[in-house]
Amino acid sequence: MSENIKPSKKIYSIDEARILAKKRLPKMFFDFVDGSAGDEKLSEINSFSLDQIRLEPKVLRNVEKRNLKKKFFEVEYNxxxxxxxxxxxxxTWPNADKMLAKESVYNNIPTCVSMASTTTLEKMYELSLGRSWLQLYIFQDENFVMELLERAEKIGYQVAIITVDVPIQFRRAKDDKNGFTVPFKIGPRQFFDFATHPIWSLSTLFSGIPKPMNYVTSKKGNKFVRSESRGSTDWETLKRIRSAWKGKLVVKGVMSPEDAIKIKEEGADAIQVSNHGGRQLESATSAIDALPLIRKILGKDFPLIFDSGIRSGGDIVRAxxxxxxxxxxxxxxxxGIGADGANGLRRILDIIKGELSTTLGLVGLTDINKINSDIIAEKFFKDLKY
Ligand SMILES: Cc1cc2nc3c(=O)[nH]c(=O)nc-3n(C[C@H](O)[C@H](O)[C@H](O)COP(=O)(O)O)c2cc1C
Structure with a gap:
């Protein structure tokens, strides 16, 4: 039962969890999670740019009770x-997907299920009690995408996300160096990596080698090829997906105001501003830099999701x-999971929720829905008022 999970006592910060995970995981898999594109700077720049946003403390307000509940797509989340x-x-660790699904129930928040998830989209939907959103890449073979959308619709998914920022995959030096491929090829280097991380290796052997389960269960027998090109995806593809999917459609990986306008016009229900955590265009700007420009051009009512670089509850408030x-x-x-499994994940979420609530109170607010650019300290950012 997820309620019995105790927050890990080994973790006091996200940085600490990262260091612990680095010790516990085979290098190849830690690097897969931690790594970024090219020179690896953009993921740091994402967080650094968030850090640059300073908030204005407000005092002598009664902030005893604080509301963190937020509605998105007409659903109220905690x-x-x-x-x-x-x-x-x-x-990262056996059953990581299931840990995420269970935490989404415990916290009443959505969990996005990757097309390349190691648990089927059906199982994730069941475990998250309907809180799963399905994410898809659009491959040359659109039939597979349509098959997954049909499967998702049948089981009850309400939200699909199409990720559009990986038409071609940027070089990831660490993955190349470690020989990371899916399915794995095990040579002497990988063998040494597994042998020096026996707890991970034995638990993974015991639970079964992770596979991209939506592919394994595909009726069309699609094979997962990580580097497969999605280069021919274009506006016509978006039109086809939009007309095939009746639920809410999110387009993820948008950094350009010009693209954002067009995506809105094509009928997307929301845009996810993201640079894929710095894993794609190495020389892109930080994602947070793009966010206010996109908000400004779309107007204040169009639903916007943000990711890339969030490392604290304060970062959520900044976004x-x-x-x-x-x-x-x-x-x-x-x-969190790499550092201490389900307990590590629980602890990371506790840290983030605590910081979120405290930050809200210290900027003088009692309701997360009341956050706007007024809480930002620097005059420079006030220019970006929306
Ligand atoms: C290990 C890993 C796997 C990812 N897989 C996917 C994926 O399958 N689909 C997708 O749209 N984004 C994927 N992403 C990108 C994330 O959805 C998200 O944009 C990014 O992690 C946010 O940056 P952050 O990790 O710095 O917070 C992946 C990211 C990581 C770290």
């Missing part, structure tokens, strides 16, 4: 954040102040 889609999560309606967390979840 917090303004959910879990970003991440493929192959069970590589909301910059124009996001909802925020998704990526790597910190995997650091």
């Amino acid at each position: 917090y303004p954040f959910g879990f970003a889609p991440m493929g192959m999560c069970n590589l 909301l102040a910059f124009g996001a309606d909802y925020v998704m967390i990526g790597r910190p979840l995997m650091y």
Whole structure:
């Protein structure tokens, strides 16, 4: 039962969880989670840019009771954040996907299920008691995408996300160096990596080698090829997906105001501003830099989700102040699981929720829905008022 999970006593910060995860996981899989594109700077720049946003403390307000509940797509969640889609999560620790699904129930928040998840979309929907959103990449073979959308619709999914920022995959040096491929090829280097992390290796052997289960269960027998090109995806593809999917459609991986306008016009229900956690265009700006520009051009009512670089509850408040309606967390979840399994994940979420609530009170607010750019301290940012 998820209620019996005790928050890990080994973790006091997200940085600490990262260091613990680095010790516990085979290098190849820690690097897969932690790594970024090219020179690896953009994921740091994402968090650094969030840090640069300073908030203005407000005093002598009664902030005893604070509301963190947030509605998105007409559903009330307990917090303004959910879990970003991440493929192959069970590589971090056996049953990582299930831990995420259970935490989504415990916290009443959405969990995004990657097309390349290591648990089927059906099982994730069941375990999260309907709180799953399905994420898809659009491959050359659109039939597979349509098959997954049909499966999702049949089981009851209400939200589909299409990720559009990986038409071509940027080089990831660490994955290349470690020989990370799906399915794995085990040579002497990988063998040494597993042998020096026996707890991970034995638990993974015992639970079964993680596989991209939506592919394994595909009736069309699609094979997962991580580097497969999605280069021909274009506006016509978006039109086809929009007309095939009757539920809410989120387009993820948008950084350009010009694209955002067009995506809105094509009938998307929300946009997810994201640079894929710095795992795609190495030379892109930080995602938070793009957020207020996109908010400004779309107007204040269009639903906007944000991810990339969130490392604290304070970062969630910053993203909301910059124009996001909802925020998704990526790597910190995997650091928590890698550091101490389900207990580690619980602890990471407790840290984030605590910081979120405290930050809200210290900027003089009692309701997360009241956050806007007024809480930002620097005059420079006031220019970005929306
Ligand atoms: C290990 C890992 C796997 C990911 N897999 C996917 C995926 O399958 N689909 C997707 O849209 N984004 C994927 N992402 C990107 C995340 O959804 C999200 O955009 C990113 O992690 C946010 O940045 P952050 O980790 O710095 O918070 C992945 C990220 C990581 C770290």
